[in-house]
Amino acid sequence: MAKGMKIEEVNSLINDECVDVFKNIVECFPQVAKAICTQRPFRSAEHMADVAGKYLDQLPTEGKEEVLKLHPDLAGRLADEGKLTSESTKEQKSAGLDKLSAQEKIKMNQLNTSYREKFGFPFVICARENKVEAILQGLEARLKNTRDNELGTGINEVKKICRLRIDDLVTS
Numbered sequence: 119m120a121k122g123m124k125i126e127e128v129n130s131l132i133n134d135e136c137v138d139v140f141k142n143i144v145e146c147f148p149q150v151a152k153a154i155c156t157q158r159p160f161r162s163a164e165h166m167a168d169v170a171g172k173y174l175d176q177l178p179t180e181g182k183e184e185v186l187k188l189h190p191d192l193a194g195r196l197a198d199e200g201k202l203t204s205e206s207t208k209e210q211k212s213a214g215l216d217k218l219s220a221q222e223k224i225k226m227n228q229l230n231t232s233y234r235e236k237f238g239f240p241f242v243i244c245a246r247e248n249k250v251e252a253i254l255q256g257l258e259a260r261l262k263n264t265r266d267n268e269l270g271t272g273i274n275e276v277k278k279i280c281r282l283r284i285d286d287l288v289t290s
């Protein structure tokens with residue numbers, strides 16, 4: 119319904135409608151929409167994404183952990199069961215994660231498990247900016263990082279996902 123709204127339309131929505139339209143710009147975390155809808159008017163989709171990014175940056179460590187924990191594993195159980203959000207389904211598909219070979223699938227699941235065991239939150243990457251190979255390589259490389267580092271990197275990826283989700287909803 120909201121696909122391709124002009125920024126002027128976004129600015130003129132009543133607050134509840136605005137929150138409803140943008141509730142999943144960060145996966146299962148409508149707090150971002152709640153925070154940014156009160157900061158209208160926006161000049162553009164880009165401006166909106168900047169404001170959302172600033173909100174994510176100012177979250178305390180626990181808030182950032184909570185955001186990461188709300189992300190489904192790439193090619194994980196929820197994907198297998200067809201229980202991803204529509205946004206995540208589309209993103210995972212665009213990276214080719216719905217067409218993994220048996221070997222790739224095993225590797226992805228093993229690395230995701232190791233990552234979660236080491237850091238206590240899931241591996242998050244902007245799937246639309248990557249393909250299977252780059253995701254597997256990124257997982258292996260990022261497993262070697264510190265927790266602090268990964269908290270920052272994960273949130274930066276959430277910001278990229280958020281920017282693309284806003285672009286899907288707002289025409290520039």
Ligand SMILES: NC(=O)N[C@H]1NC(=O)NC1=O
Nearest residue numbers: 190206209242243244245
């Ligand atoms: N785990 C993870 O990165 N999940 C996400 N990435 C993305 O682009 N969409 C997601 O759901």
